[in-house]
Amino acid sequence: MLTINRACRAAILALIIIAGLSAPSYARENTGDLTSLSLEALMDLPVYGASRFEQKASEAPSSVSIVTSDEIKKYGYRTIADILRSIRGFYVTYDRNYNYIGVRGFNRPGDYNTRILLLVDGHRMNDNLFNQASVGTDFPLDVDLIGRIEIIRGPGSSLYGDNAFFAIINIVTRGGSDLKGLEISGSLASHDTHSGGLNWGKRFSDDLNLILSSSVMDSKGRKRLFFQEFKDPAFNNGVAEDSDYDRSYSFFAKLSFNEITIEGAYASRKKGIPTAPFGTVFNEPGNQTTDIRGFMDLKFRHTFENRLEAAARVYYDYYNYHGDYVYDFADPLNPLQRLINKDIGEGRWWGGEVLLTRNLSERHRISAGIELRNNEKQLQHTYYESPYLNIFEDNRHSTIWSLYLQDEFHVSDKLILNGGVRYDHYKTFGGTTNPRLAMIYNPHANMTFKLLYGEAFRAPNAYELYYDAVEIGQKSNPGLKPEKIRTYELVYEQYHGKQFRSSVTGFIYKIDNLISQTIDSSDGLLFFENKEDVKARGVEFELEGQWTSGLRGKISYAFVKTEDLQTGEEMSNSPRHLAKLNILLPLLGDKIFLGLEEQYGSRRKTLSGDDAKAIYVTNVTLFAKNIIKSLEVSGSIYNLFDYTYGDPGAEEHLQDIIEQDGRSFRLKLAYAF
């Protein structure tokens, strides 16, 4: 293995050096006369310029990052989690089952991304049991289908309500006009991972667009995973074998007709859990979770003569979670018998939303909206299969209704005031009102200051409120209150010529009643509690650059200090320093690119109070297209230098630190017919 390591390192270093030397001379700037080209040809030319940084982002009342489909390909991103790791102030924890997003120092144990609102084309993806935002292999769309991802920092409850606590991630799927015909892709990766995708799009007329997509992935995972905590002959010396498998499939369809868009997805993922959480049997491939998600969403948009814009949406969602947890202490008469604990969650919900926007004048725009969401099924059921023994069953339904108002006023050419407020009504705890205020000042065209104040809430979810299975170590807390955040943020964005954009952001977050997973010392049971009041202060810097040669890059640094106001201690899993570097180097015109990523995260406190050591990860991707017409090839090496590191575990884990993957590979081919 050592020789392969060395050879590989040497090859990559050589590649980087030679790429660096050769790029400038071959990536020519093209500014000449293009008028002889047909419109079709012009539409096919890749361009670089100032407006790639969308005007919209600098006017948004928050600090926004955007990742495009082009970057997804060229950096070899496999999942949303991969993308988020490259984003300023974000980090991701993986426990070999789900990915957990950390934002600006917050990544709480037992939190299934409930403080992030995940949207697909504006459709809410967080489910109605765990409020989980799935960003790993359980995300129900093929990444090839993503047109762009908008990462909007700060509280968004004033517009979106629940879960828009730390950030909103909006995934915009590709349009029918850029998917011309059939695209087929396949990839081969480390740990016996195979995947394939089929995307088809057609524009039948100006008004009618159709996209159909499906994908499948099968990974055997790490054949052997060693966990120090189980190092005992009784537990196979701490080695979990064949327990890291990951299988998924997905379907997606989108039909646009005139002002109507209908889209839907159905996806399933099954993941082996090699960590033996919740006191399950170690080295037992039978421990697994399956997550199934489906939704249908119908959108309608209409602009009336008098400049009144109306947007309406109706949707239906389905979520099914099915966990198998294998125990060997369940039957006192038969101590070695392995029994499967079936943990089921099933959610069904539907809802609708109407948003009216009107320009009162050239400078004044006001919108008002109403939303209704009906959780018609929120079922949680836990039992042993054979012999059947029921442990816990709880079925609920609930309704949430909301009203919101947004106002954008251009006081002058240089000053925009933007405010919003939303009221959400819950049956459980009543109402919550969350406002937001932004002042956006452009002293001149290249410079923007934003002064932002926002509040957001997160309602306790059905799992935190009602899950009650004392036999397997967890109890309910129906008295949970919503948690609340108040944030102050100052953003300074500046364009330097056409090449650079920089931003500096400073923020203060104050959270009351943070819901945290805890162990009750009186009975040893896990439960959720409105435990901490927390304060966080931080500052972030970012510089993005792009040149006409196609060379692009960004570098960012984020500092945050979190503090539990009761204990005065820093939060767990909260790195003080995050630094990232992304470079996209054109090696040969617009045909071959080298994507290089460097990610650093400082040490993080674990639940036991120890430190998980700092992270240094390097990823490289070599991407080539049109070497053979219509063919795209990419080869990626993740964690190039095979750096050994781990992410903090949660309360359900015996592992204080869960080791992450070393160097791994992927080769991907995509062909468009």
Next chain:
Amino acid sequence: MKTAASGIVSAILALFLSFPAIRAYAEPGPFDEYAVKAAFLYNFAKFVEWPPSSFKDSHAQLIIYIIGIDPFGDKLDVLADKTVSGRKLLIRRVAAYDDLGKCHILFISRSEKDQLGNILKAIKNRNVLTVSELNNFCSSGGIINLFLEGDRVRFEINQRAAERAGLKISSHLLNLAKVYREEK
């Protein structure tokens, strides 16, 4: 897994080593956004029909105005010696709104975003093809909006706005555009 891993490494190496051979066939690299957009402007001139009354005579120039901070720089220079249906192109950067109606194509810079309503009012009922790159351009009554989808230039057409301006847009152009529908 070792074999697969080294296989991938050698595949990448092979790709890398084959560069010199590929280079000979390389097309030019990425393009300046505004050089491409300038070529789009030229094509719009080609595929839009103005009423004869908007020209003094059959040899009169086709006039293009740029209002606001000019994003093209020297990229528009290539249009200066071009002709469209026998008419020479004339390009002018303007600041005042009063005689905007004299041009055939009006490119409205992003810098004029807040003045968009006033500009469109100033050329109401004139035979002017308005082109811009603002999100809400077509919904505000503008005719052609250039936008980026990923790193490709796309355009959106408000056909009713074109009709109001007395312009005929060729079906070729409409076929390639995203069509913005305005209500009657």
